[in-house]
Structures are given as structure tokens and as C-alpha cells.
Amino acid sequence: MFEKRFKDKLLIQRQAGLYRNPPQIEKREGKYVFVNGRKILNFSSNDYLGLGTSRELAEKVAANFKRYGASSSSSRLVTGNYSVISQAEKAFAEYFGYSDALFFPSGYQANMGVVSALFGRDDTVIFDKHVHASTVKGMELSKAEFLGFKHNSMSHLKKRLESRSEKQLFVLTEGLFSMDGDFPDLGGIAGLKKTHGFLTLVDEAHSFGALGEKGRGIGRSIADVAVGTLGKSFGLFGAFALLPEGFKEYLFNFSSPLIYSTTLPEAHAASALDALEIVFRCDAERETLRKNSLLMKEALGADGFNTCGDAHIIAVEIGDEALAASVSRNLSERGVFAFPARFPTVPLGRAILRVGISALHAPDDIAIFVESLKGAYEKARSEIRQDLHHGN
Ligand SMILES: Cc1ncc(COP(=O)(O)O)c(C=O)c1O
Incomplete structure (x- = not known):
């Protein structure tokens, strides 16, 4: 009885684009995590000063x-x-x-x-x-x-x-x-x-x-x-x-x-x-974090993304839950990770990509992130359009 209930609820969760399935992290090296043997630049940790791998x-x-x-x-x-x-x-x-x-x-x-x-x-x-x-x-x-x-x-x-x-x-x-x-x-x-x-x-x-x-x-x-x-x-x-x-x-x-x-x-x-x-003692790291955050906010804005965030957490507004999950997946395929926050973590229909910035990031990492996001967003949108076209 429980089995059926769990299965039914998980199916609804999947259909709503809300299914949660954390990636298996094999190891961490500073700003990188390794998933399926691939090195991924991590923009989803809360290791703001880099002390998590100190x-x-x-x-x-x-x-x-x-x-x-x-x-x-x-x-x-x-x-x-x-x-x-x-x-x-x-x-x-x-x-x-x-x-x-x-x-x-x-x-x-x-x-x-x-x-x-x-x-x-x-x-x-x-x-x-x-x-x-x-x-x-x-x-x-x-x-x-x-x-x-x-x-x-x-x-x-x-x-x-x-x-x-x-x-x-x-x-x-x-x-x-x-x-x-x-x-x-x-x-x-x-x-x-x-x-x-x-x-x-x-x-x-x-x-x-x-x-x-x-x-x-x-x-x-x-x-x-x-x-x-x-x-x-x-x-x-x-x-x-x-x-x-x-x-x-x-x-x-x-x-x-x-x-x-x-x-x-x-x-x-x-x-x-x-x-x-x-x-x-981390004044230098706090200053790097501040500069990185500003750089990220400006770069995302310049490329037309709607964002919210005053410091090292930046929410890139996506809206649709399935689209947010797909953008994140496509981003991972490009070697960058950002978490798609969806209901109930954020209100329904207001899914975001939650970008966490760290003092470990360099300006080049931020450029890589924004470039990858542009590609991932376009790809995710075309996938969703195709799905709709095929009635999935
Ligand atoms: C605002 C806020 N408060 C509390 C917590 C919980 O902290 P911890 O991860 O130490 O349980 C979190 C963690 O995500 C958080 O974002």
C-alpha cells in the first residue's frame, strides 16, 4: 500500500517537473566537483570564502x-x-x-x-x-x-x-x-x-x-x-x-x-x-567575493537575464519548473553546475537557477558560466518546444 502511494506521488512529482534526484558527487576539489568522472565548475555551493576545502x-x-x-x-x-x-x-x-x-x-x-x-x-x-x-x-x-x-x-x-x-x-x-x-x-x-x-x-x-x-x-x-x-x-x-x-x-x-x-x-x-x-582573517576573500558577485550580476544583466540578488547569491529567473531543470541539466553538460530551485523551495511557477558565488571563483569562471548559461538556456527552450510539438 505504501509502495503504491510512494510511486504515485513520485510520478506526480516527475510530471510537474519537481522530481529531485541529487547528482552523485565523486569528489570535490576547491571550486570543482566531479560527476561521472567529469570535472564540473560548481556555482551551487555555499562555500562563500573557500574554507570548505581549506x-x-x-x-x-x-x-x-x-x-x-x-x-x-x-x-x-x-x-x-x-x-x-x-x-x-x-x-x-x-x-x-x-x-x-x-x-x-x-x-x-x-x-x-x-x-x-x-x-x-x-x-x-x-x-x-x-x-x-x-x-x-x-x-x-x-x-x-x-x-x-x-x-x-x-x-x-x-x-x-x-x-x-x-x-x-x-x-x-x-x-x-x-x-x-x-x-x-x-x-x-x-x-x-x-x-x-x-x-x-x-x-x-x-x-x-x-x-x-x-x-x-x-x-x-x-x-x-x-x-x-x-x-x-x-x-x-x-x-x-x-x-x-x-x-x-x-x-x-x-x-x-x-x-x-x-x-x-x-x-x-x-x-x-x-x-x-x-x-x-578573511578580508581578502570577502573582497574577492564582493567583486565576483558584482561581476556576475553585471554579466548576467548584460546578456539579458533577469536576476535578483544583492550579493553572492543570485537568482536567475526562469519561471517554468521543467525549463529550470532542463537549463540546469544542459549547463552540467557544458561542465558547469547551478541548482534549479523549484517549488516548494520557491513559489510555484517561479523557478530559478540559484547561483552561489565563491571567493574561489576567478573572473574567467564567471565568463564561462554566463557563456554556458546562454547556450544551455537556448538548448533547453528548444527541447521544451520540441516536447510540446510531439505532445509529450
Ligand atoms: C536561511 C537558512 N537558514 C538555515 C539553514 C540551515 O542551515 P544548515 O545547513 O546548517 O542546516 C539554511 C540552509 O540551507 C538556510 O539557507
Whole structure:
């Protein structure tokens, strides 16, 4: 019975152009991945500073695991509250300018663990409709009332705030949106915060490390709570929540995903500190990333592509799901990879090619990408036309 249900649902997924089937990556070398023995230039990683393949970081991480062992063997609240972890969290809090920090095994778990615990049945949470799936999952688990506002629309946010003015309100947004690649309206949110006095959570998964002075992100002026991941610019894995006074104690007592899960090992905390120290030194990489991003945006625009994105994530607008998948496939055949983001990651009928830029890229790589995309786009369109002609 399950078999038939799965088969039917997968068939519908295929017919809608939404079928997901990740390519098998044989190995990675800096900005390249190897698929079926072919070397592919990768424009879909979140390795913004190039630390994901840094020899220096890999050696430090290996030394930490050798020294501390591979597992904490306990949840944080039983015998997993190691001094090394607390010290590393203190260093993260200081670096980013918050009272406290708390590590989580992933950004997904951090958003879920923080959002589900902070809000309850009597609260109203107002969120930008383009926040990450993990934040949405956290809201669902919290049982709070949650109201979306149109992506980056301050007039809609204001309306939402006014509709619930009698309540203690919370607003959730991102430092750099993971699919649109744009910034939140910091000035707009700051103004509304003054009038309505809400608390703000900013997910800086894509901005910490890569943007702001020394990688400190862009949302500090509006954020009461921030979430960062170590799996993107930091070249590691795991995540951290940055918190005001009193929140850490609260989460220790009420965050189910934190309480009932094995804590990351000491070696991870020591490695997070090493990654932070490297991120501090990465001014040159941040500058290269900024220049690469600008170059990509200009080159795509000059060739007539409609794009969205203010920094190192650029969304090339495609629209049709099957066309986006086909463009990505044709691009791979030309030795370049960019991920086709489709529903439910983005709204239905608004599929994009999500281009992730890295400090590892050179200007020539960007020229190769744009040239390949032109060819791939034309080929994909003609394939779709032929399919329609043959009634497929
Ligand atoms: C905005 C945002 N928040 C959180 C996450 C989750 O982070 P992690 O990959 O560490 O689970 C992601 C990852 O894709 C993201 O894009």
C-alpha cells in the first residue's frame, strides 16, 4: 500500500517537473566537483570564502578530533555540557556582539530549536514569507499564531503589526535571503520596531562570515536574536544561535530539539573556534567575493537575464519548473553546475537557477558560466518546444 502511494506521488512529482534526484558527487576539489568522472565548475555551493576545502582548517579539525575524540556521548543537559563548548560559545557571542551563544548540530535544528521554544500559544509571530523552511517548521511546532508578510514589503509588515497591536510581537527575517539573494529592509524594520516594540530574529546563515565588517553579518542593528550556520562561510558544520541575556537558560529548559539530542562533541567546538579565527582573517576573500558577485550580476544583466540578488547569491529567473531543470541539466553538460530551485523551495511557477558565488571563483569562471548559461538556456527552450510539438 505504501509502495503504491510512494510511486504515485513520485510520478506526480516527475510530471510537474519537481522530481529531485541529487547528482552523485565523486569528489570535490576547491571550486570543482566531479560527476561521472567529469570535472564540473560548481556555482551551487555555499562555500562563500573557500574554507570548505581549506587545508589549514581541515588539519585543525583533524587535530581537534584526535585530541578530544569523536563523540560527546550525551545530550547537553546530561553529561554533554563541556567547558570547551561553553568557552567557544562565549567567544562567538563576543565576536558577534550578543550576550550569549548556543551551538546546535545544524542551522535547521537551530531555527527549529529556537523558534519552537521562544514562542507559544498566546504569541503572534510575523514572518517574511521567504524565510527558510526550518524557521517555518519552528513556527509550526511552537503553536503560536503566525502571519506572513509579503517578501520585504514594509507596508504589509506594518499592516500585520497594526492588526495585532495589543500583543507582544515577534518579527522573523533573514540577513541575506537564501533563494532571492536580497537583503532585508533594515531601515524599514528598524523604524517599525521603534513604533511597535517587537523582538526580531534574523537568520544570518548566508551573511555571517561573508558580509559585514570581519564577517559579522548585516543584521545587528535590528536583531535581538540571530542564527548562524557553520556549514556555509565557516567551512565546517553545525550552527549557533546568538541570544540576549536570559534566553540561553530558557532554551536549556524548554527547547526540545536541544534537550533531547546528542550534543556536538568538544572537537566541534574547538574547530568552530579555529574557523572563527580564520574567518576573522578573511578580508581578502570577502573582497574577492564582493567583486565576483558584482561581476556576475553585471554579466548576467548584460546578456539579458533577469536576476535578483544583492550579493553572492543570485537568482536567475526562469519561471517554468521543467525549463529550470532542463537549463540546469544542459549547463552540467557544458561542465558547469547551478541548482534549479523549484517549488516548494520557491513559489510555484517561479523557478530559478540559484547561483552561489565563491571567493574561489576567478573572473574567467564567471565568463564561462554566463557563456554556458546562454547556450544551455537556448538548448533547453528548444527541447521544451520540441516536447510540446510531439505532445509529450
Ligand atoms: C536561511 C537558512 N537558514 C538555515 C539553514 C540551515 O542551515 P544548515 O545547513 O546548517 O542546516 C539554511 C540552509 O540551507 C538556510 O539557507
